[in-house]
Amino acid sequence: MCIEVNRVSKQYTLWKIKGWTRRERQVIEAVKDVSFRVEPGRALALIGPNGAGKSTMIKLLCGILSPTQGSIRVLEMDPFKDRSRLAYRISSVFGQRSQLWYHLPPIDTFQLLGRIYDIDRVELKKRMKELIELFDLSSFLYQPVRKLSLGQRMRCEIAAALIHKPKILFLDEPTIGLDVVARSTVIDILRDLNRHRNVTIILTSHDTGDIERICEDVIVLNEGKIVLESKIREMRKNFFHSKIIEIEFAEQPNDLNLLPGVRVFDQNGPVVKLEVDLKTCDVNEVVSRIVACNAVRDITIQDPPLESIIQHIYLSGYSAEREAGQNAQIDG
């Protein structure tokens, strides 16, 4: 097994200053009694709303934090106790933080990391060549990192994370702030690493598109607890029951004459978002009907926002069922 998380909880303790002399202790339960396993070569997404505990979970798995309760094994090691040994076998990319030297070109960081990981000179040269080709870095390899675009920086960031050939790559919001093209490049690279180079990927993202293209498995966290553990395919089948159609009409529509199963999700002047229940009707039919009866400037079809899927998971009573099941197991 690549990763084994057994009944892990993580609490943060904060001290609030109250007046001149008093301090009040506040305990935040970021992760509550979480268990899961990841087989080698899988790609797992950890998703959930803000504050759900995703980053805390990634930090626990990398050994940056130690659990308050429970145990974690990553590649047969305790990530917190064996952190330096584990560092040779795993890697992490945090979208909001950089491991590249800001005022130096990326090539300098690669060479420095080569030294840190004790990679032999010839081998390092070979690996850098491979990564430069894979991530198409040659045109900006000698420019200071501060002068790179966000997309170029993220490609260098992931290349740097791979210099020591890690078995597991942890990514916390790797596509945050990237434009459509840069995001797509990063996603393709991550998918290739997982599918063809056997790198296990653990990813957090707020973007359902990223998650679907990279990962096979998903864990949904909310308020520190697992509310759903599933294959992405199953989650789509069970919970993605709707699509959002965004239409920009030539002028504000009076009567949309909507089919059953279609509701107005949002409206801002001539821009209307419709939610289509896929169990009741077909998206193509809805689009054809609207285009036939109205002057339309633009139409886009999207998946519903992650937050609304999570809300749906709750409304479907899934989490309550799961909790009841777990309690029954514990009692048994």
Ligand SMILES: Nc1ncnc2c1ncn2[C@@H]1O[C@H](COP(=O)(O)OP(=O)(O)OP(=O)(O)O)[C@@H](O)[C@H]1O
């Ligand atoms: N260093 C810290 N000290 C105290 N509380 C923290 C710390 N880091 C996180 N928390 C709290 O723990 C909870 C979980 O935070 P975490 O960052 O793990 O969530 P997240 O799912 O990654 O959220 P986001 O999507 O916003 O990044 C939140 O209530 C957060 O305020």
